[in-house]
Amino acid sequence: MRIDCNAFLGAYPWRKVPGTSPDALLQALERTKIDAAWITHLPSLFWRDPTEGNAWLYDTARKETRFKPVPTVHPGLAEWEQVIGDAANAGAPAIRCDPLYLGLDPTGGEMRVLTAACGAARLPLMLAVRLEDGRQRHPNDHVPELPAAAVRALIRSDADVRLLVTHADRAFIEEVHFGSAPEEARRIWWDICWIWGPPEDHLATLLDTIGPERFVFGTGQPLRLPETSIAKLDLLDVSPDKREAIESKNVRELVS
Amino acid sequence: MLVDVHAHFYHQRTPRADWRERNESRITAGARIGISVHVASILGSFGLTSPTYFPSPRDVTAGNDALLALQRAHPDRIRGYVCVNPNYGAHARAEIVRCLDAGMIGIKLAASRRADDPLLDPIAALALQRRVPILQHIWQHRRRDWPGQEASDATELCTLARRHPDVPFILAHIGGGGDWLHSLHAVANVPNVYVDLSGSGVDGGMLEACIASVGVNRLLWGSDITMDTGWAKLRYLETFLSKDDMALVRWKNAARIFPPGAFPTD
Numbered sequence: 001m002r003i004d005c006n007a008f009l010g011a012y013p014w015r016k017v018p019g020t021s022p023d024a025l026l027q028a029l030e031r032t033k034i035d036a037a038w039i040t041h042l043p044s045l046f047w048r049d050p051t052e053g054n055a056w057l058y059d060t061a062r063k064e065t066r067f068k069p070v071p072t073v074h075p076g077l078a079e080w081e082q083v084i085g086d087a088a089n090a091g092a093p094a095i096r097c098d099p100l101y102l103g104l105d106p107t108g109g110e111m112r113v114l115t116a117a118c119g120a121a122r123l124p125l126m127l128a129v130r131l132e133d134g135r136q137r138h139p140n141d142h143v144p145e146l147p148a149a150a151v152r153a154l155i156r157s158d159a160d161v162r163l164l165v166t167h168a169d170r171a172f173i174e175e176v177h178f179g180s181a182p183e184e185a186r187r188i189w190w191d192i193c194w195i196w197g198p199p200e201d202h203l204a205t206l207l208d209t210i211g212p213e214r215f216v217f218g219t220g221q222p223l224r225l226p227e228t229s230i231a232k233l234d235l236l237d238v239s240p241d242k243r244e245a246i247e248s249k250n251v252r253e254l255v256s
Numbered sequence: 257m258l259v260d261v262h263a264h265f266y267h268q269r270t271p272r273a274d275w276r277e278r279n280e281s282r283i284t285a286g287a288r289i290g291i292s293v294h295v296a297s298i299l300g301s302f303g304l305t306s307p308t309y310f311p312s313p314r315d316v317t318a319g320n321d322a323l324l325a326l327q328r329a330h331p332d333r334i335r336g337y338v339c340v341n342p343n344y345g346a347h348a349r350a351e352i353v354r355c356l357d358a359g360m361i362g363i364k365l366a367a368s369r370r371a372d373d374p375l376l377d378p379i380a381a382l383a384l385q386r387r388v389p390i391l392q393h394i395w396q397h398r399r400r401d402w403p404g405q406e407a408s409d410a411t412e413l414c415t416l417a418r419r420h421p422d423v424p425f426i427l428a429h430i431g432g433g434g435d436w437l438h439s440l441h442a443v444a445n446v447p448n449v450y451v452d453l454s455g456s457g458v459d460g461g462m463l464e465a466c467i468a469s470v471g472v473n474r475l476l477w478g479s480d481i482t483m484d485t486g487w488a489k490l491r492y493l494e495t496f497l498s499k500d501d502m503a504l505v506r507w508k509n510a511a512r513i514f515p516p517g518a519f520p521t522d
Binding site for chain 1: 277278279281282284285288289395396399433434435436437456457458459460461463464481482483484485487488489491492495
């Protein structure tokens with residue numbers, strides 16, 4: 001069983017990306033033997049009201065059992081709490097908010113209230129550190145990357161919240177993990193899509209120093225080739241149990 | 257057969273205390289991926305006693321010596337690019353002759369001098385004379401100068417390549433940072449520039465754009481410092497390229513531009 005907790009549908013505003021339709025994503029899942037994908041509506045991350053993409057997302061997920069919707073919430077908009085209720089009703093495994101794409105302070109009041117609401121609703125909150133390599137972004141794409149300090153602040157702000165952080169590299173993960181108390185670090189899960197394999201062996205190092213239970217399988221597709229996350233695992237010397245944990249068990253633990 | 261045209265190794269006179277582990281990891285991962293030959297370079301002392309991209313002549317020589325030693329230790333697996341700093345022209349030319357005579361098969365230019373600078377012309381002339389390719393470190397669309405390197409972009413490499421149309425140039429790591437689409441537009445009509453697919457970038461659409469720009473005949477597979485991303489690109493290409501086209505990308509294009517006998521099955 002392999003679950004991709006970090007996938008998108010829909011066009012990206014800053015460059016042409018193939019394979020953004022539901023059918024194309026299904027073909028990619030077939031190609032890479034991924035059994036299910038947590039999906040977010042990519043265009044709406046850039047809209048003033050990102051929740052306007054959620055209806056399409058739910059509708060798309062209803063038609064395909066391999067898709068699990070991860071709706072977007074904007075805690076600066078009135079009635080935002082309704083998104084959490086809708087997510088629970090739709091069986092969403094998580095909810096996402098990328099504060100810097102919304103022009104929000106990542107440690108500000110809106111994010112702290114959202115964090116508390118996610119904690120109370122037992123709904124994991126997903127955040128991306130970045131969507132693209134900073135060196136290649138469009139000249140007009142100035143959204144800052146999520147700072148590690150924000151993740152530390154959010155996990156400390158609510159004792160029940162669980163965070164799923166995607167597109168983080170080794171340095172970011174180490175800074176947050178070892179900058180958090182063990183009880184806090186246990187409520188953070190990391191997707192592996194941006195962690196380097198050999199010869200630098202960042203993923204192998206993190207699995208050794210932090211433990212495999214904190215890591216989940218994610219790809220960032222179709223912005224990134226999903227084959228990358230599989231290749232990372234194929235290059236690891238890891239037991240079948242640990243690999244299974246990364247590919248599916250840990251993410252089930254996250255949503256349990 | 258699979259040739260990695262963009263590999264690096266480390267040695268004891270670098271800041272990396274884990275240099276042995278990193279070298280070993282590359283060899284081990286390479287075996288798992290199926291890499292037949294790692295064509296590698298060492299960039300001086302990687303910052304220990306001179307900057308990585310501006311290595312002193314002494315560090316250039318020490319790095320090349322370390323690579324020659326690795327080549328001797330793994331004669332069936334490792335081939336070398338002789339790395340030089342073009343600012344030290346006489347040393348660079350002598351080092352190229354010395355290391356090619358010792359069995360290296362290409363020239364590595366990092367970011368010590370802009371690619372379109374006349375100081376690179378004698379090096380290109382020597383490449384032509386010795387029938388070896390030049391691997392040029394590239395920042396895909398450099399919009400400004402970056403600290404620690406005098407990086408070149410594809411436009412500048414193409415200027416050099418047009419001055420030396422019989423020398424094969426390898427545009428380094430198309431996925432290594434920056435706007436790869438800018439590079440692909442630049443190289444499309446410069447037939448002696450080959451695109452090396454290495455780098456950590458695995459953007460959806462990048463490989464299709466590479467093929468649209470230069471075709472499969474000018475693509476070279478490589479990994480640089482992220483072998484997982486290299487393997488992923490290879491796996492993805494295999495899903496839509498023919499076996500014959502894959503052979504070009506995996507090794508046949510490389511065999512065409514490196515000296516005869518550089519690889520085992522030549």
